[in-house]
Amino acid sequence: xxxxxxxxxxxxxxxxxxxxxxxxxxxxxxxxxxxxxxxxxxxxxxxxxxxxxxxxxxxxxxxxxxxxxxxxxxxxxxxxxxxxxxxxxxxxxxxxxxxxxxxxxxxxxxxxxxxxxxxxxxxxxxxxx
Numbered sequence: 808x809x810x811x812x813x814x815x816x817x818x819x820x821x822x823x824x825x826x827x828x829x830x831x832x833x834x835x836x837x838x839x840x841x842x843x844x845x846x847x848x849x850x851x852x853x854x855x856x857x858x859x860x861x862x863x864x865x866x867x868x869x870x871x872x873x874x875x876x877x878x879x880x881x882x883x884x885x886x887x888x889x890x891x892x893x894x895x896x897x898x899x900x901x902x903x904x905x906x907x908x909x910x911x912x913x914x915x916x917x918x919x920x921x922x923x924x925x926x927x928x929x930x931x932x933x934x935x936x
Contacts, residue, residue, distance in 0.1 A: 809871060815843045832856055
């Protein structure tokens with residue numbers, strides 16, 4: 808999907824007029840109209856703001872492709888099915904190639920580890936008289 812189509816559809820879904828959207832983005836109506844008509848494209852520095860205002864992922868704006876997000880159980884089943892023959896390294900490499908924010912992913916893993924430690928301490932306190 809072309810950038811012009813992505814932003815036009817997102818704007819319409821948000822029930823915004825071009826002039827309202829331009830105002831929110833701090834650009835002229837003419838500039839925004841040129842983006843929607845495929846005459847020009849926003850600067851790289853404007854993509855994050857466009858994403859926020861139109862409530863669409865930056866990946867969709869930049870590539871025209873919507874990332875598919877499965878329900879957690881469907882995701883677990885699919886991963887389980889396709890990773891049986893993979894080594895740990897291959898699995899981690901596949902994750903690394905497909906996540907956008909490495910630091911956030913690692914922070915999530917850290918927080919999950921701390922959650923397990925916290926639950927273990929609580930369990931130990933319940934067992935110990």
